Amino acid sequence: MSVIDTALRQVVKELRLPNGTINLRQIGVSPDGKHACVAETIGRFQVPVTHLTRGWVNTSALTLIDLASLEILNTVLLDDPERGAANPWAVAWSADGRWLCVTHAGTHELSLIDFPALLRKLAALPAAPPPPPAPSDASSLSAADVPNDLSFLHGLRRRVPLSGQGPRALLVAGAQAFVAGYFSDSLDVVDLSAPTPAATPLPLNPGHQPSPRRRGEMYFNDATICFQGWQSCASCHDEDARVDGLNWDLLNDGIGNPKDTRSLVLSFQTPPVMSLGVRATADVAVRSGIQNSLGAALPEAVAAAMEDWLKSLQPGLSPRLVHGQLSEAARRGQARFHRPDTGCATCHEPPLFTDLRSYNVGTHNPFDRDDREFDTPTLRELWRTPPYLHDGSAATLREVLTTRNPADQHGHTSQLNARDLDDLVEYLLSL
Secondary structure (H helix, E strand, O other): OEEEEOOOOEEEEEOOOOOOEEOOOOEEEOOOOOEEEEEEEEEOOOOOOOOOHHHOOEEEEEEEEEOOOOEEEEEEEOOEOOEOOOOEEEEEEOOOOOEEEEEEOOOOEEEEEEHHHHHHHHHOOOOOOOOOOOOOOOOOOOHHHHHHOOOOOOOOEEEEEOOOOOEEEEEEEOOEEEEEEOOOOEEEEEEOOOOOOOEEEEEOOOOOOOOHHHHHHHHHOOHHHOHHHOOOHHHHHOOOOOOOOOEEOOHHHOOOOOEEOOOOOOOOOOOOEOOOOOEOOHHHHHHHHHHHOOOOOOOHHHHHHHHHHHHHOOOOOOOOOEOOEOOHHHHHHHHHHHOOOOOHHHHOOOOOOOOOOEEOOOOOOHHHOOOOOEEOOOOOOHHHOOOEOOOOOEOOHHHHHOOOOOOOOOOOOOOOOHHHHHHHHHHHOOO
């Protein structure tokens, strides 16, 4: 997270969140101005994706920040040991600072956290674990244990089921929390002062039936269709079906060879799917994902609706465009891209910018074992899908064309001067 001095218009500090943090949604500031918090997902990408239980793949979390020192107090998990709380989104405090509220857009819930009690529990932990033996009923023996402790909020938090689907917006006014359901056109009102808070639904568009395409988007973001609610498709692909920037070791191509998450935009138009092409088509990949990544057996109508939505997605306009058109540098890069001696367009043919074939382009790494040919991806929306290559080993497109292409197997780029490279990158980031 970046801390920005708005008067100086400059970043004054960078706060390091837990490794694997993705999908930061909203920052909230406590009424007394002493604390801030941000809801996030933590991808446990360091281990093979062999099961979903106990947050093995994704966990939901809340990072607390001391605003006086601009230091992170800690990161607290929002899941329970046997029940995920996927896709945390909006955060807000009650006016008296008693309740810290968090919406769960994947499991359609509102978490109510006793904030003063949470601060006391965190303050009571030593920075380092005590020397053994250290008998304790608590799983967190030190502050360092908290980001991995699925039971830390036990007794400090209430999970309130909501009637709405996809709670993304939250407002706390007085003793009431108002939660908007993104997919259900509804409000849920929760009385925070009640002994047992419950949601009262307020339909905003009664009788409305979403289209199959809209249902597909809803299913894509819905973690209640996942085993124990640990994640949704959007946990790794974001709510717009793009990327999380992490390498995952999925079982579809064996263990020990992690691959970078790929955007699903144009996936139906550019088979095969995944870096090794292990899924012949995107419709096969959707059904395999439901079974393997969500651990679910769902009606065919769910997969069909997801397909309908995914097929409708189109690449967005690049922010590099000037009034919707290529810049002067990008036009020079376009000419360079199509030159035979550069060779980019040979495999990345417009309009999809892929010839749908696999090649050995010299990007093999030690984890790939015998795999040397990788699917040619579309170049559309490169501006929003770093890092690059099948293993995410190139942080920038310039690295793709230089340090990760020493033998000119990935286009003939070694002869390009600095301006040629800049122009080519500008064009690629404009697609």
